[in-house]
Amino acid sequence: MEYPGTVRELTDGLREGSYLADRGLATTLLVALSLHRPVLLEGEVGVGKTEVAKVLASSYGRKLIRLQCYEGIDTNQALYEWDYARQMLQIRALSERQLADDQAVDKLFGPKFLLQRPLLEAVQAGDQAVLLIDEVDRADDEFEAFLLEVLSDFQISIPEIGTIKARSRPVVILTSNRTRELHDALRRRCLYHWIGYPTAEREVEIVLVREPGAAEQLTRKVVRAVHRLRELDLTKPPGVAETIDWVRTLGFLGESELTPQAADDTLGAVIKDRDDLDLVRDNLAEITSGA
Amino acid sequence: MPERAPFAGVLVGFARELRAAGLIVGTGDALTYCSAMTPLDPSDLVDLYWAGRATLVSRHEDIAAYDTVFRRYFLDEGAPGATQLLLPARAVAEAEAALVMPGVEPGPPKDEEKPVLGWMASDVDALKHRSFAACTPAELAALRRIMTRIRLTPPRRRTRRTRPASAGRAPDMRKTVRESMRMHGEPAELFFRQRKTRLRPLILILDVSGSMADYSRHLLQFAYSARRAAARVEVFCFGTRLTRITKALEHRQPDAALEQAAQAVVDWDGGTRIGQSLDTFIRRWGRGGLCRGGVVVICSDGLDRGDPELLAAAMERLSRLCYRIVWLNPHKGDNADFRPSTLGMMVVAPHIDLLLSGHDLASLEQLAQMLPALN
Numbered sequence: 304m305e306y307p308g309t310v311r312e313l314t315d316g317l318r319e320g321s322y323l324a325d326r327g328l329a330t331t332l333l334v335a336l337s338l339h340r341p342v343l344l345e346g347e348v349g350v351g352k353t354e355v356a357k358v359l360a361s362s363y364g365r366k367l368i369r370l371q372c373y374e375g376i377d378t379n380q381a382l383y384e385w386d387y388a389r390q391m392l393q394i395r396a397l398s399e400r401q402l403a404d405d406q407a408v409d410k411l412f413g414p415k416f417l418l419q420r421p422l423l424e425a426v427q428a429g430d431q432a433v434l435l436i437d438e439v440d441r442a443d444d445e446f447e448a449f450l451l452e453v454l455s456d457f458q459i460s461i462p463e464i465g466t467i468k469a470r471s472r473p474v475v476i477l478t479s480n481r482t483r484e485l486h487d488a489l490r491r492r493c494l495y496h497w498i499g500y501p502t503a504e505r506e507v508e509i510v511l512v513r514e515p516g517a518a519e520q521l522t523r524k525v526v527r528a529v530h531r532l533r534e535l536d537l538t539k540p541p542g543v544a545e546t547i548d549w550v551r552t553l554g555f556l557g558e559s560e561l562t563p564q565a566a567d568d569t570l571g572a573v574i575k576d577r578d579d580l581d582l583v584r585d586n587l588a589e590i591t592s593g594a
Numbered sequence: 595m596p597e598r599a600p601f602a603g604v605l606v607g608f609a610r611e612l613r614a615a616g617l618i619v620g621t622g623d624a625l626t627y628c629s630a631m632t633p634l635d636p637s638d639l640v641d642l643y644w645a646g647r648a649t650l651v652s653r654h655e656d657i658a659a660y661d662t663v664f665r666r667y668f669l670d671e672g673a674p675g676a677t678q679l680l681l682p683a684r685a686v687a688e689a690e691a692a693l694v695m696p697g698v699e700p701g702p703p704k705d706e707e708k709p710v711l712g713w714m715a716s717d718v719d720a721l722k723h724r725s726f727a728a729c730t731p732a733e734l735a736a737l738r739r740i741m742t743r744i745r746l747t748p749p750r751r752r753t754r755r756t757r758p759a760s761a762g763r764a765p766d767m768r769k770t771v772r773e774s775m776r777m778h779g780e781p782a783e784l785f786f787r788q789r790k791t792r793l794r795p796l797i798l799i800l801d802v803s804g805s806m807a808d809y810s811r812h813l814l815q816f817a818y819s820a821r822r823a824a825a826r827v828e829v830f831c832f833g834t835r836l837t838r839i840t841k842a843l844e845h846r847q848p849d850a851a852l853e854q855a856a857q858a859v860v861d862w863d864g865g866t867r868i869g870q871s872l873d874t875f876i877r878r879w880g881r882g883g884l885c886r887g888g889v890v891v892i893c894s895d896g897l898d899r900g901d902p903e904l905l906a907a908a909m910e911r912l913s914r915l916c917y918r919i920v921w922l923n924p925h926k927g928d929n930a931d932f933r934p935s936t937l938g939m940m941v942v943a944p945h946i947d948l949l950l951s952g953h954d955l956a957s958l959e960q961l962a963q964m965l966p967a968l969n
Binding site for chain 2: 310333335338375391443445480497539
C-alpha cells in the first residue's frame with residue numbers, strides 16, 4: 304500500500320490503526336515520507352512516541368523493524384553478526400581437502416552464516432520497512448556517531464562481503480526521552496517533533512479509540528482526574544498510556560463511577576512513585592470530584 | 595518551478611529571522627523547509643507553521659522562540675504573546691520567588707554595596723548581572739593559570755561495552771574463529787573480551803547567592819576549567835532559581851565563556867533557595883537521567899531561605915538518583931572538626947558522602963585529588 308500524499312489522508316490512515324495524530328505530527332510525518340528524512344520524536348513519557356511507528360507500519364502494510372537502544376549497544380547487536388557456532392561446526396564438518404579450496408572459506412563468510420540485526424535488515428528491506436530506533440538517548444554517544452553514518456547513506460560495509468546499499472530508503476523514526484542531550488549532527492539529519500500532552504477533549508477521544516469498550520462517561524471523569532494529577536506537583540506525571548491503563552483497570556473491575564474508593568484501589572495504574580502516591584492520596588477526594 | 599521563486603524567498607527570509615532570534619538554522623535546513631512545502635499547501639498557515647517547526651527547530655527549548663518569530667513574520671504580531679510561552683516550570687519558580695519578596699522596592703542597582711558575608715541570607719531577588727570587572731586582570735590571569743592545572747577526574751565505572759583483552763570472562767568469538775581458520779579450522783587458542791571502563795559524569799551545582807558572593811567568582815572559574823578538563827561535565831548555578839550554564843561555558847575563550855555564563859545567571863548576589871533549586875534540578879534534569887551514576891558536587895554554605903523540608907526531600911531524592919554527593923562548604927575552612935551550624939547544612943548532612951571546604955585553591959586541589967577515589 305502506497306503512503307498517502309496529503310496530511311488528511313495520513314491522519315485518516317493512522318486513525319484506522321487506532322492512532323489519533325494531531326496536525327503537527329501528521330504534517331511532520333508526511334514531510335518525512337516525501338523527503339525521505341528520519342523523524343526524531345521527543346516528548347513526555349507515555350504520549351505515544353513508539354506507538355506511532357507501530358501504527359504507521361501496520362496501517363500501510365510495512366514491516367516494523369525495531370532497534371531498542373540500551374547502554375553498550377554495539378554493531379554486533381545493531382548491524383550484523385556472524386553465526387560463529389555454525390561456522391565452527393561447518394569447519395569441523397569439512398575435510399582438510401575441502402577446506403583447502405578457496406570457495407569453502409568464502410562460503411563460510413556468506414549470507415548463510417550472517418545474522419541480520421535490525422539496521423542491516425532495514426537496509427535490505429528498503430521502503431518496505433519502518434525502522435523504529437527506540438530510546439536513542441539510552442545508547443552511548445559512540446553509537447550515535449555510528450548511527451549517523453548509517454542514516455545518512457543507508458549503506459553498510461561488511462568487510463567479508465562488501466557494501467550493501469539500500470535500494471530505497473525505509474521510513475525511520477527515532478524516539479528519545481531526553482535523558483541525555485543528543486548530538487547536534489544527529490538532530491540536523493532529522494525532522495523534529497515534540498509530542499506534548501493532548502487536551503482533555505482529545506484525550507477522551509484517544510482513550511475511546513484505543514479502548515472501544517470503555518464507557519464514555521467514566522472515560523471523561525478519568526481524563527479530568529488525570530489532568531488534575533498533571534497539575535499537581537508530581538515527580539512522574541501520568542501520560543496518555545497511564546490514562547488508558549486506568550480506564551482499562553476500572554473497566555475490568557466493573558466500576559462505572561470514579562469514586563474516591565475506586566480511585567484509591569486502582570491508583571497503581573496511574574501513579575508509579577511512592578512520594579507521588581502519598582501526595583495524591585491526600586487529595587483524592589478533590590481529584591475524583593466530577594467538577 | 596519559477597513561480598515558486600518569490601515564495602522561496604519568503605521562506606528563506608523566515609529562516610533568517612529565526613537565525614537572528616538565536617536558533618541554529620543552516621542553509622540546508624532552509625532548503626529542506628522549502629522542499630517540505632512541496633506536498634503541502636503553502637497558502638495554509640498551519641502547514642507553514644508545522645513544516646517549519648519540523649524542519650527548522652531541532653530542540654524543545656527553541657519552540658517558544660520559533661512561535662514568537664512565526665507570529666511576527668507571518669502574522670505581523672508583536673512580541674506580547676511571547677510572555678505566555680515561557681516554560682511553566684520556570685514561571686512557577688519565578689512566581690514563588692516574587693511572592694517572598696518583602697516590601698522593599700528594587701531601587702537603584704546596588705552594585706557598589708558590599709555583599710555582607712553574613713549569617714543572614716539576603717531576601718532580595720537581585721535581577722542583575724554580576725560583572726567580573728571587579729576582579730583585577732592580573733588576579734584573573736593568575737587564577738586561571740592555576741585553575742587550568744587542576745584536572746578533575748571523576749571515578750570510573752564499568753560499561754556494557756567490551757574490548758579485546760588478554761584475559762577475561764567472555765570469549766571473543768569473532769577473533770577465535772578468524773584465528774582458527776589459519777589452523778585449518780582447529781580452534782587452538784581462545785581469545786577474550788573484557789568490559790571497558792569510562793568516567794562517570796560530573797555535575798557541578800554552584801551557589802552564586804549573596805552569602806557566597808566572595809566565592810562564586812572562583813567557583814565559576816573552577817567550573818570553566820573543570821568543564822574543559824573532564825569528559826562529561828554539567829554545570830548549574832543557583833541563587834533563588836536554577837540556571838544551566840553548561841552551554842555558556844563551552845566557549846573556547848575563557849573570558850568570553852565566563853562572560854556568557856555570567857549573563858545567563860540572573861540572580862547573582864541574591865537570596866538562596868537551595869531546596870527549591872535542587873528540586874528544580876531533579877525535576878527538569880535529574881529525573882531524566884542527567885546525574886544517574888554520576889558524581890554531584892554542590893557548592894553552598896547551606897544558608898537556605900526556603901522550606902527545610904523541601905531541601906531534605908530534594909537531597910534524599912538526589913542521593914538516590916546519583917552515585918555520590920560531594921558538598922563544598924567554604925565556611926568549613928581548614929577546620930577539620932567543623933560542625934555544620936546552619937539549618938540547611940544540618941538537614942543535608944545525612945546525604946553527603948564527602949564534605950570539603952572549597953574556600954581556596956588548595957582545597958579545590960584537594961577535591962580534584964579525592965575525586966577519582968570516590969568509589
